[in-house]
Amino acid sequence: MVRVRKTAAVAVLGLALGLTAGPVAWPAVWSAGDAHAAGPTGSASGSAGPSGGPLPEYRPAEGARKVVGKPSTADAPELAVGASYEDVLAPGERFYRLRLDGASSVYLSAVLRPPAGAKVGYSDGLEVQIMTSAGRACPYNPGRISFGYDPVPVAAVGHRRLEEDSECQAEGTYYAKVTRTAGKDSTRGEWPVELLVQREPAPTTGAAPTTAPSVWPSASPSLPGADAVPRSGGTGFNDARALGPGVWRDELRPGQTRFYRVPLDWGQQLGLSAEIAKARMTRQYGSASNGLTVSLYTPFRALVESDDASYDGSQAAVTLPKTAPVAYENRYSDATAVRPVRIAGWYYLAVTLGGKVGEFTHEATPVPLTLRMDVTGTVGKGPAYAENLAEAGFGVGAADRAAAKDGLTVPEAAEAEDTRGVMRTVAGAGFGAGTLLLLTLAGWFLLARRGPGSGR
Numbered sequence: 001m002v003r004v005r006k007t008a009a010v011a012v013l014g015l016a017l018g019l020t021a022g023p024v025a026w027p028a029v030w031s032a033g034d035a036h037a038a039g040p041t042g043s044a045s046g047s048a049g050p051s052g053g054p055l056p057e058y059r060p061a062e063g064a065r066k067v068v069g070k071p072s073t074a075d076a077p078e079l080a081v082g083a084s085y086e087d088v089l090a091p092g093e094r095f096y097r098l099r100l101d102g103a104s105s106v107y108l109s110a111v112l113r114p115p116a117g118a119k120v121g122y123s124d125g126l127e128v129q130i131m132t133s134a135g136r137a138c139p140y141n142p143g144r145i146s147f148g149y150d151p152v153p154v155a156a157v158g159h160r161r162l163e164e165d166s167e168c169q170a171e172g173t174y175y176a177k178v179t180r181t182a183g184k185d186s187t188r189g190e191w192p193v194e195l196l197v198q199r200e201p202a203p204t205t206g207a208a209p210t211t212a213p214s215v216w217p218s219a220s221p222s223l224p225g226a227d228a229v230p231r232s233g234g235t236g237f238n239d240a241r242a243l244g245p246g247v248w249r250d251e252l253r254p255g256q257t258r259f260y261r262v263p264l265d266w267g268q269q270l271g272l273s274a275e276i277a278k279a280r281m282t283r284q285y286g287s288a289s290n291g292l293t294v295s296l297y298t299p300f301r302a303l304v305e306s307d308d309a310s311y312d313g314s315q316a317a318v319t320l321p322k323t324a325p326v327a328y329e330n331r332y333s334d335a336t337a338v339r340p341v342r343i344a345g346w347y348y349l350a351v352t353l354g355g356k357v358g359e360f361t362h363e364a365t366p367v368p369l370t371l372r373m374d375v376t377g378t379v380g381k382g383p384a385y386a387e388n389l390a391e392a393g394f395g396v397g398a399a400d401r402a403a404a405k406d407g408l409t410v411p412e413a414a415e416a417e418d419t420r421g422v423m424r425t426v427a428g429a430g431f432g433a434g435t436l437l438l439l440t441l442a443g444w445f446l447l448a449r450r451g452p453g454s455g456r
Contacts, residue, residue, distance in 0.1 A: 055256050058113045058153050058236040060086055060194055062411070067195070069094025073175050081106060081199045088190035091182040095175055098130070098197070102171035103386070105162045105200040109301035110178050111237065113192045114151030116255070122146055123183035128158035130168070131175050138168035145303055148290050150355045152257040153236055157302040161331060162202055198300050200343060200394060201387035203328070208383035212332040221271020221322045223372040231407050233258025233351070237301060239411055240348055244404040245375045251366035252276070252351065254358030260349040262373065263404050264326050265396040267380030270373070273319040274351050276311055277368040279361040286360020287312040293352040294318040299345030299394055305337050311354065313361055328383050344382055345394040
């Protein structure tokens with residue numbers, strides 16, 4: 001109902017302002033297309049839509065800028081911190097320039113999107129490295145990720161981590177190298193790549209721990225068993241469907257990846273599982289070794305954990321280990337699954353049904369998917385940052401919790417926030433117009449009492 005609420009809010013604002021500015025032109029009668037349902041039974045979070053046809057393509061970031069990476073640092077284009085970019089990447093490497101301050105951590109993520117039908121393998125992948133102007137890699141670089149046998153979006157991250165007594169701390173010019181690897185039998189050619197530069201402000205002096213956590217609760221997740229509520233996932237990070245604790249229902253076609261997002265605050269842990277139900281078979285037997293793949297990413301799009309399971313058309317499930325509690329000091333851990341869980345914000349889940357499943361099932365008939373999620377741990381206080389963490393795109397606020405409760409995608413959540421802004425304006429305008437109206441009536445009353453010849 002987001003668009004309906006926004007239209008109504010604008011109309012009410014017009015009425016409120018019309019008390020002082022003249023007649024109001026009310027909108028035309030709403031059509032069925034104006035109602036954009038965000039609830040579990042609506043099109044936004046209900047069924048996956050019509051079966052058959054091409055799979056939906058990855059939705060790029062709104063307002064992403066076009067950029068062309070160069071084969072050397074000499075002519076590398078500059079990427080602005082906080083901006084999204086679109087480029088194309090053939091096998092090989094491309095360079096970009098960064099201008100970084102000396103008081104923040106910076107993350108550069110790259111999301112590579114193979115076209116439908118592309119041939120990939122485990123030797124194909126993506127690598128992102130941040131390095132100094134002298135060509136030395138910053139610590140904990142590069143970030144790498146590999147494909148399986150499905151041409152689905154994958155993300156890798158390079159970063160400049162703020163710490164003491166290390167390279168890459170000074171303000172100045174840095175370079176990012178983004179490399180695509182491809183096996184001899186893999187599809188070549190240029191593929192779209194999305195680049196996002198995010199900046200984590202520095203904590204105030206002495207506000208953040210500088211050593212890795214010694215222990216953390218690592219028990220297997222205890223997941224809910226309630227009835228599932230429909231929630232359809234997005235095509236990527238930019239339109240991922242928000243979820244909270246609970247049981248959620250979606251559907252997948254062979255070769256399709258759905259994206260979801262979960263807000264995790266400081267001190268919280270996420271437990272989750274994905275189950276694929278029975279499919280409509282086209283032959284008596286078939287099997288895909290990586291029939292179901294589940295991957296969890298951080299707010300800066302780095303991989304936390306990934307696992308897969310074989311699927312023969314009857315039933316399959318993947319349960320990821322419970323995440324470490326979100327903590328600033330996790331960045332100093334030697335454990336690869338702990339180190340990324342370093343900041344509060346939206347964590348992203350990607351679920352893929354292997355393309356090989358289409359060899360023994362009806363490709364046009366979606367397979368039911370059930371997600372079980374549990375968020376545990378008492379919300380704690382993160383370190384005090386020198387700047388607003390939310391403005392940098394991190395942290396968990398009231399609007400994030402509302403989006404998870406309502407099951408909103410990123411665009412829907414932005415529209416809902418616009419609606420709330422309009423309603424706040426309506427409230428202010430209504431109050432001001434009402435006050436003016438009361439003052440006008442009071443003036444008329446006093447004039448009526450005084451009369452034209454009272455002389456007072």
